[in-house]
Amino acid sequence: MTTFPHPLASRRFKQQRVVAMCSRCARGNRGFTLIELLVVIAIVVILAALGYTATQKAMYKAKSAQKILNLKAIGGAHSAYLADNQGRCLPSTFVNTGDDPELNGNARAWWCHYLMRYNGGSAKMFWNPSYKPWNSEYPKGIWDDVKNPFTEEKKDETPGELCRIESGFGWVWYQTTALPADQGDWVSSLNNPRPLLVVALPSQQIVCMESQSVVAGPNPSIGLNFQAWIMMVRSDPNFWAGPRWSDGAITCLFFDGHVEAKRPDDFKEKNFSILAR
Numbered sequence: 537m538t539t540f541p542h543p544l545a546s547r548r549f550k551q552q553r554v555v556a557m558c559s560r561c562a563r564g565n566r567g568f569t570l571i572e573l574l575v576v577i578a579i580v581v582i583l584a585a586l587g588y589t590a591t592q593k594a595m596y597k598a599k600s601a602q603k604i605l606n607l608k609a610i611g612g613a614h615s616a617y618l619a620d621n622q623g624r625c626l627p628s629t630f631v632n633t634g635d636d637p638e639l640n641g642n643a644r645a646w647w648c649h650y651l652m653r654y655n656g657g658s659a660k661m662f663w664n665p666s667y668k669p670w671n672s673e674y675p676k677g678i679w680d681d682v683k684n685p686f687t688e689e690k691k692d693e694t695p696g697e698l699c700r701i702e703s704g705f706g707w708v709w710y711q712t713t714a715l716p717a718d719q720g721d722w723v724s725s726l727n728n729p730r731p732l733l734v735v736a737l738p739s740q741q742i743v744c745m746e747s748q749s750v751v752a753g754p755n756p757s758i759g760l761n762f763q764a765w766i767m768m769v770r771s772d773p774n775f776w777a778g779p780r781w782s783d784g785a786i787t788c789l790f791f792d793g794h795v796e797a798k799r800p801d802d803f804k805e806k807n808f809s810i811l812a813r
Contacts, residue, residue, distance in 0.1 A: 596783075599665035603704075603787055604795050609661035610705065610744055611793040613654035626650055626743075628707040628751045642698040646750050647707040649699035652682070660685045664704020666781040668774065670748045677703030706747025706777065708808060709755035741791035742807045748776040753808055762805040770800045 568576070617626050629646050632639045639645045648662055655661055659682040669675050676686045680693040680700040694700045745752045754765035760777065769778040769786070778786050785797040788807075 600782065600787075602665045603782075606661045606663060607705065607744065607787065607789045607795045608793065609655060610651060611789050611795070613651040613661070614743060614789075615793060616654040617650060626707070628709055639698055643696045645698040646700050648682075648701040648750070652699070658685075659683065659701060662701045662703050662705055664746060664781075666746070666787075667704030668748070668779065668781065670776060674702075677701070679703065700750050702748065702750050704746060704748075704781075705744055706749050706752030707744050708742055708753040709751050709757075737806065738792035739790055739794065740804075740807055742788045743791050744789040746779055746781050746786050746788075748774075748779060752777050762808060766800065766803055769803070 614626060618624070626647055629644050630639065630650075631644050632642060648659065651661075652659060659679060663677070663685060667677055669677060676684070678693050678700065679685070679691070681690070681698055682701065683690045742753065747753075754760050754762045754777075760768075765777065768775045769780070773780040773784070780786055780800070782797045785799045787795060787797045789795055
């Protein structure tokens with residue numbers, strides 16, 4: 537004879553099965569504990585930090601590579617200038633002693649003006665990606681009388697001066713003027729630069745370097761001889777005439793065209809002596 541379970545017993549059995557299943561589901565979806573959450577957060581923070589560090593390193597390498605390329609372009613233009621001018625050194629600035637058509641009515645013309653002609657008239661090579669402005673009004677530097685490579689505008693930023701570009705590179709001081717006495721022991725002439733047909737140590741003579749100004753390096757005519765300059769460079773990493781923007785060093789262009797980053801203790805007076813007497 538077939539027996540059937542009591543209806544109440546059958547219902548109670550089903551309820552027990554449902555409770556058991558719900559208990560297992562609850563145990564399987566209990567979520568993260570506080571410790572587990574902290575571990576996950578710590579891992580995410582570490583990965584983010586590693587990613588940020590890698591990004592910063594990549595950006596630094598890219599800036600350094602572009603900086604070297606731009607300095608080498610300046611070096612190439614300088615070599616062409618020397619060839620066109622019988623080996624006469626390019627000064628940081630020419631002073632207008634009369635009606636000089638080259639200066640286009642300005643009182644002085646800066647070195648950038650004379651090198652742009654060898655680069656198709658472009659000022660891009662004067663940009664230093666490591667540049668840190670000393671004036672917040674010009675976060676990308678001063679682009680005087682040339683097309684600003686960032687805004688495509690052309691402005692007379694410094695009236696009376698031609699092509700004063702301050703964007704991270706400065707020419708080592710050497711000024712021609714009508715008043716030699718004003719220059720002290722620094723080279724000076726009536727816009728007739730010293731011929732440099734034979735340079736004893738071209739691989740040690742610095743002609744251009746990182747700077748917040750259009751000029752750089754020591755200049756005895758303003759009381760900034762080599763000893764005073766190197767003291768400032770060592771004590772102030774952001775000294776305008778030689779800021780250490782290259783991982784504690786200053787990236788320099790040498791007379792022979794090579795580019796090298798030098799730390800403060802690596803500089804010698806002979807690195808600048810070719811222009812001083």
